[in-house]
Amino acid sequence: MKSYDIVIVGGGPAGLAAAASAKENGIDSILILERDRELGGILNQCIHNGFGLHTFKEELTGPEYAGRFIEKVEDLGIEYMLNTMVMDISTDKVVTAMNREEGLFEIQAKAIILAMGCRERPRGALNTPGYRPAGIFSAGTAQRLVNMEGYLPGREVVILGSGDIGLIMARRMTIEGAKVKLVAELMPYSGGLKRNIVQCLDDFNIPLKLSHTVVDIDGKDRVKGITLAQVDERNKPIPGTEEYIPCDTLLLSCGLIPENELSRGLGIDMEAVTNGPIVNESLETSAEGVFACGNVLHVHDLVDFVSEEAAMAGKNAVRYIKEARNEEVARIDMVPTDGVRYTVPKYIRLEKMEDTLTVRFRVGGVYKNCYISTYFDGERVMKRKRPVVAPGEMEEIKLSKAKLAEYPNLKTITVKIEEA
Amino acid sequence: MYDVIIIGGGVSGAASARELSRYKVNVCLLEKEHDVCCGTTKANSAIVHAGYDAANGSLMAKLNVRGNEMMEQLSKELDFPFKRNGSLVICRDEEDMPNLQALYERGVQNGVKDLRIISREELVEMEPNITDDAVAALYAPTGGIVCPFNLNIALAENANVNGVEFKFNTEVIDIKKVDDHFEIQTNNGVYEAKCIVNAAGVYADKLHNMVSENKIHITPRRGDYCLLDKTAGGHVSKTIFALPGKYGKGILVTPTVHGNLLIGPTAIDIEDKEGINTTAEGLQEVISKAGASVKNIPMRQVITSFAGLRAHEDGHEFIIGEVEDCEGFFDCAGIESPGLSSAPAIGEMVANILKEKMGLEEKEDFIATRKGVLDPEELSLEERKQLIKENPAYGNIICRCEMVTEGEIIDAIKRPLGATSLDGVKRRTRAGMGRCQSGFCAPRTMEILARELGVDMSEITKSGKGSEIIVGTNKDRL
Numbered sequence: 001m002k003s004y005d006i007v008i009v010g011g012g013p014a015g016l017a018a019a020a021s022a023k024e025n026g027i028d029s030i031l032i033l034e035r036d037r038e039l040g041g042i043l044n045q046c047i048h049n050g051f052g053l054h055t056f057k058e059e060l061t062g063p064e065y066a067g068r069f070i071e072k073v074e075d076l077g078i079e080y081m082l083n084t085m086v087m088d089i090s091t092d093k094v095v096t097a098m099n100r101e102e103g104l105f106e107i108q109a110k111a112i113i114l115a116m117g118c119r120e121r122p123r124g125a126l127n128t129p130g131y132r133p134a135g136i137f138s139a140g141t142a143q144r145l146v147n148m149e150g151y152l153p154g155r156e157v158v159i160l161g162s163g164d165i166g167l168i169m170a171r172r173m174t175i176e177g178a179k180v181k182l183v184a185e186l187m188p189y190s191g192g193l194k195r196n197i198v199q200c201l202d203d204f205n206i207p208l209k210l211s212h213t214v215v216d217i218d219g220k221d222r223v224k225g226i227t228l229a230q231v232d233e234r235n236k237p238i239p240g241t242e243e244y245i246p247c248d249t250l251l252l253s254c255g256l257i258p259e260n261e262l263s264r265g266l267g268i269d270m271e272a273v274t275n276g277p278i279v280n281e282s283l284e285t286s287a288e289g290v291f292a293c294g295n296v297l298h299v300h301d302l303v304d305f306v307s308e309e310a311a312m313a314g315k316n317a318v319r320y321i322k323e324a325r326n327e328e329v330a331r332i333d334m335v336p337t338d339g340v341r342y343t344v345p346k347y348i349r350l351e352k353m354e355d356t357l358t359v360r361f362r363v364g365g366v367y368k369n370c371y372i373s374t375y376f377d378g379e380r381v382m383k384r385k386r387p388v389v390a391p392g393e394m395e396e397i398k399l400s401k402a403k404l405a406e407y408p409n410l411k412t413i414t415v416k417i418e419e420a
Numbered sequence: 421m422y423d424v425i426i427i428g429g430g431v432s433g434a435a436s437a438r439e440l441s442r443y444k445v446n447v448c449l450l451e452k453e454h455d456v457c458c459g460t461t462k463a464n465s466a467i468v469h470a471g472y473d474a475a476n477g478s479l480m481a482k483l484n485v486r487g488n489e490m491m492e493q494l495s496k497e498l499d500f501p502f503k504r505n506g507s508l509v510i511c512r513d514e515e516d517m518p519n520l521q522a523l524y525e526r527g528v529q530n531g532v533k534d535l536r537i538i539s540r541e542e543l544v545e546m547e548p549n550i551t552d553d554a555v556a557a558l559y560a561p562t563g564g565i566v567c568p569f570n571l572n573i574a575l576a577e578n579a580n581v582n583g584v585e586f587k588f589n590t591e592v593i594d595i596k597k598v599d600d601h602f603e604i605q606t607n608n609g610v611y612e613a614k615c616i617v618n619a620a621g622v623y624a625d626k627l628h629n630m631v632s633e634n635k636i637h638i639t640p641r642r643g644d645y646c647l648l649d650k651t652a653g654g655h656v657s658k659t660i661f662a663l664p665g666k667y668g669k670g671i672l673v674t675p676t677v678h679g680n681l682l683i684g685p686t687a688i689d690i691e692d693k694e695g696i697n698t699t700a701e702g703l704q705e706v707i708s709k710a711g712a713s714v715k716n717i718p719m720r721q722v723i724t725s726f727a728g729l730r731a732h733e734d735g736h737e738f739i740i741g742e743v744e745d746c747e748g749f750f751d752c753a754g755i756e757s758p759g760l761s762s763a764p765a766i767g768e769m770v771a772n773i774l775k776e777k778m779g780l781e782e783k784e785d786f787i788a789t790r791k792g793v794l795d796p797e798e799l800s801l802e803e804r805k806q807l808i809k810e811n812p813a814y815g816n817i818i819c820r821c822e823m824v825t826e827g828e829i830i831d832a833i834k835r836p837l838g839a840t841s842l843d844g845v846k847r848r849t850r851a852g853m854g855r856c857q858s859g860f861c862a863p864r865t866m867e868i869l870a871r872e873l874g875v876d877m878s879e880i881t882k883s884g885k886g887s888e889i890i891v892g893t894n895k896d897r898l
Contacts, residue, residue, distance in 0.1 A: 035817065085817040100812035103805040122857035124647070124724030131697045132726060134882035134889050138859040145863055151877060151890040155897075176894040220694055221886035237700075248891065261821075264651075 004079075005029040006317050007095050007109035009086050009262065012041020014294025015115035016069035017307040021314030022113075023076045027321060031107065032073070032080035033097055039073070039080060040066030041117055042140070043303065045147045048168055050195070054304035065303060089266050093289060111289045111317040114263055114277070115310060118295040120165070121255040128160075130217030130226075139165040139253040146172055154249025158226050159183040160214045162190040162197070164301070164392075166253020171200035173251075180204070181245055184212040184228055186235055189366045191255070191392045193301060214250065215242065223248050256299045266290065273342040274298040280331070281348040281357055282316035283309065291317050298344050298360070301394045305360065309344075332410050339363050339417035340372075340395075348413070350404055357399045359415065366390045367417050372397060375414040376407050385420055422448045422585075424774060425604060425613035427592055427627060429456035431568065432755045433619035434575035435767025441582035442771065443780035448613070449576075449584055450606065452591035454884030455844045456837065457572035459621045461760065462847070463696065463728025464643070465685060466568050466676055467659055469758040470507055470560035472527025472535060479738045481530040483762035483769065488562055490764035498574035499792035500567055501677040507563025507659040508543065510713045512553045519663055524558050534561045547656050549714050563659055565677045568760055569847035570792060573837070575767070578790040580836045582783070587611075589885065592620075595630045597746060615748045615778065617770055622693045622731045624739075624753035631746040636739065636753060640693050640729040643685025644702035646710075649855045652721040653679040660713050671709035673717065678850065683710040683717065685728070698727045723855050730756035738762070740769055742777070750774065793831045793848055797823065818868070819861040821854020829865060833872045840873060842866065843883040862889070 005027050008015045011034030019032050038044065043051070046062030053059060056068065073080065084099040093109045120138040137145075137153050143165060145151045155178050159166045162185040170180045183201060188211050190197055201208050209228065215237050216227035230241035258276040260268075269278045269286035276297040277285040284291050293313035294306045329351045334343040343361045367389050374382040374397055382397065389395055397415060404410060424440060426433045429451035437449050453459070468491050474480035495502035511520040520537060527535045536559055543550055543557045550557075580586055587608065594605040595616065604611040618627045625638040648655075659674035673683050686702045703725055710717055733739060733754030743749045752770055759766070774780065796804050796814050807827075808815035814827035832839045832848035839845040842852060845865055852858030852865065866880045866889060881887045 035820070083816065085820065085823075087823070098808070098815050098817065100808070100815040103808035103815050104801060119856045120859050122723060122855075122859055124857050125722055127646070127703050127722060127725055129698045129700045129703060129725075134887035138856075141859045141862060145890060146894060149863065149877075150894050152892045152894055152896065153889070154891055177896065177898045215700060217697075220696075221883070222888070 001094070001106050001108050003108035004031040005110045005321055006031070006113060007107055008032045008113045008115055009089070009095070010034065010041065010115035010117055010296070011036075011039040011080055012115065012117050012294065013043055013066060013069065013303050013306045014117070014296070014310040015041070015113070016066070016073050017310035018113045018115055018293055018314035018317070019078045020069065020072045020076060021311035022318050023078055025315045025318040027318045030078050032078065033084045033086050033095070034080060034082050035085045037083055039070045039082070045140075045144050046168070047147045048172070051303050054302065055307055069307070086262060089262050091266060091287065110321050111291065113313050113317055114285070114290065114292040114296050115294050116259045116262060116296045118256040118258045118299055120252070121257055123252055126252070126254055128214055128217060131220055133217070133219040133222050135219065135223030135249045136217065137249065137251055139163070139169045139251045142169055142251050143172065146176055152176055152178060154178060154247075156181060156247040157249045157251060158214070158245055158247045159251045159253060161185065161252055161254035162192050162208060163253035163255060164192040164196050166251060167192045167196040167200040169251055169253070170206050171204055174204050174206070178249070180206050181247055182207045182209055184209045184214060186213045186231060187211070189390055189392075193392055213237065217250060223250055226250055256295065258296045258299065260296060263292070263296070271342060271346065274344070278346045279344060281345050281353045282319070283313040283345065284316065284320070289320050298342065301392065305394060308358070309360070332404070333412045334359065335412050335414040336361060337414060337416045339365060339367060340415045343415055348399070348404070350401070353401050353404070355401050357401070358396050359399060360394055360396045361415060362391055362394055363389045363417060364391060369420045371418045371420050373416050373418045375416070376410050377412055383418070389417065421601060422446050422611065422613040423778065424615045424617060425450060425602070425611055426617040426619055428619035428621055429453070429576060429586065430459050430461040430619065430621050431457070431572045431575065431760055431763040432752050432766050433617070434572050434579060435763045436617050436619060436752060436770040437579035437584045438575040438582070439767040439771030440774060441579045441584050442782055442786045443775060444783055445774070445778065445780050447584045448611065449579070449586050450590045450592060450604070450611065451586065451588050454588050454840060454881070456576040456586070457569050457847060458883065460729055460731055461568050461572045463645070463726050464568060464757070464760055465672055465674065466565055466682065467507070467672070467674065467761065468502065468564035468566050469761040470527065470535070470563040471530050471532045471758070471761070472523055472558070472560060473664065474530065474758065476526055476529045479740065480758060480762070483738060483765040484758040485531045486765035487758070487762035488564065490768070491564060491566065491761070494764050495566070497788055498578055498790045500570035500574045502564060502566045503677050504562060504564040505658050505675065506559065506561045507661060508547065509558040509661045509663055510550065510554045511556045511663050512551065512712070514555055516663055517556065520556060520558055523663070527558070527560065532560060532562060535559070547658060547660065549655055549716060550660070551713055551715050554713070565659065565674060566760070567677050571760070571763065573848060574790055574792060577836045578787070581787055581790065586837055592627060595627065597631060602748065615750060615774060617750045617752055617774070619752040619755075621755070622729050624731060624751065625733070628743065628751055628753060631749050632743045633745055634743070637734045638754065639689050639732045639734070640691070640695060641732040641756065642688045642690050642695060642702070642727050642729055644698045644706050644725065644727045645682060645684030646703065646706050646722045646725045648681035648683070648718065649721040649723050650679045652681040652718045655681050655717060656714055662713050671706055671713070673710050673714040681717070689732070693729070696727045696729060698725050702727065724857055732756050738766070740766065741773060793828050793835070795828065796825060818864050819851035819854060821856050821860070822850040824849045824851040824861070826868060829868050830872060833869065840869070841881045841883050841887070842869070842889070845869065
């Protein structure tokens, strides 16, 4: 059996950044396993720009952003295997993978970094009634067809869900010659970035119908139309508001689900809100030496944050391999409440913490003129004024080790939204 | 001129074709869709009923019990998934116990083996997630679950290998009796046959009424279902029914033979014979009523919902046999539940009737077995390694949810009556049937279909003509 110090599952932005960071932190024996035919993951089909503003201080396209990291991985001489599917990960860190050339094979790892990304929520998960004809695509599938293969999935398009991929695809389909009739969003606010609403909808005069949903799909062979309806504050369709919209295509952009089948197979503890693994300050899961980063951990808004997080995972995997462990250390629990839906990490071991730690989270609604407040046990130690926070954008707080050390018996850190 | 033309490539037509292919007889099957298994057979509960439901002495009862008995052997011969997981009918009220007892007695009279009524204690032991108000249950160990797609496809493939011709995209428009034979007018020309088997599902009344003055009437009775992810497949181990009411068997909760959890169906009488759209009310009914028998169903794990049509004849009985006022025309009509369970017995019965009628002789070279699409997950590690060495396509995962390889998809396309559409591939291999519902694999499967069939990507369909996946290329009209 081959063995590596670190095996990274997934060669998208998270896997690439984790690999580069691990190498830079002093581990040479690294293998990336990627199921697609090239490195870069979903970025390869994200040909729009807007990536890398934080990381590179310039606007790159998805493939360009991925290219920077692929180059780095190549320059660092990190090994990778393409067209290779990981089938299973055992608790003793044996990774079983498969490809055309080598068949089924096993690799022993000292540490594993999970970087499998996420998948799109399908129509079935939305329980949208109606027929099941051709012409219903998840936005990402349509994106692949258009951007990677040059095929037009439809000519008259309705998009359900205002997630970022849906917004991006509204613009893409328009540029490629389709008529995008509208984007419908169940919630009273968009799930996507503000800049995408402006650049992808407003600039192309595509209406965004908030508090609307698709209540019926018509067409036995191919989509012929959909019925749109307004919803009430409980997201239930309001009778009498139905409107039939003729179209041949329905794109769905209704959320992303971290792809954690391998993690579940490993028996890792999962966080119900994110559908990702529960991790500590080192981004280590409940399986010792197994780390998670990127969209498999929680769905990010910007790839820059994926890269940043993944670099931490890579660095921590190196520390795990190099440092002594197994000592029992006290843990401080992170408690998300009052509008804060979750935090990554979920708990902190002070001894293992870096000088500063970025805690990322999302909020459950739109809040204006609010504070993001941090409490150490009962005491508010930080508050940051925000003009607006929304579910579509990730938020963060930074914790300093020095500050935490001032509270020797600290049990919980609470993060909440408060009125300013 | 064919000896026999079977109209309809659902499970009844395919079973009839397969059983007839044992004999020296020239058979052709006409199917209006692009593939077999496109109507009632594709969307139902996928249950092999034990047989306690149908009225004593009915053909339904007889063929159900017989079909159930035959299913296991058939699943081995034709290599399709079948599991005898047992079924439970849940009684939630002491006052209803006489109805449960009556069901038990009916089952015993129908010849269902090993039936017994079990106490709440035993029930909870069997099914920890059973509803808290369940007081007792009828337990039928012979109940089973089957893959309806592969049952139908296996029967058709085996019939085809044994000489039955299949004509797809061929819709019957009219039937005329001319002297001692039939002229069948279709959208693809006229076919002639000495005998006809009418296995047209919800359209069986239309065909019957073309040749007979004794009209029959079939109502499409729609059933909505929700299918849950495999993570929920272990929520129950047996098929859980509620005590039957006026409209069939109520909402059932069952594992599927592939390990998903299925809940449904509703029972809504409609006019449209193609009306397989789900409705908000229907799905809501499924969700709310399923909870009556089984608690804590993880509804967040729903991966798809669908609806199917039962071919409900007014008399609620299978109509199998020669039409009185039209010699040579054989009905196989009104095949609603327990039609899938009965399919092997229906095929046998149809073939026997025709054998008697036409004096058919058995073939010496009938091939009784068929191998399904090779599933590498059933191989040992070493066998699988060897398989990939011989055919690297088995090392290339296309559908990551169901772990389906390129090798399996090519097999599904290249075999007799092979897949020609995404749905065809899906029903034969499960590619696209998992939790992402083909979001990931559809473009890849399309590529394989285009390559293997030697057609352009623009010709690849979801389920036959009119359901093309892409409409053109970028900027083609700009």
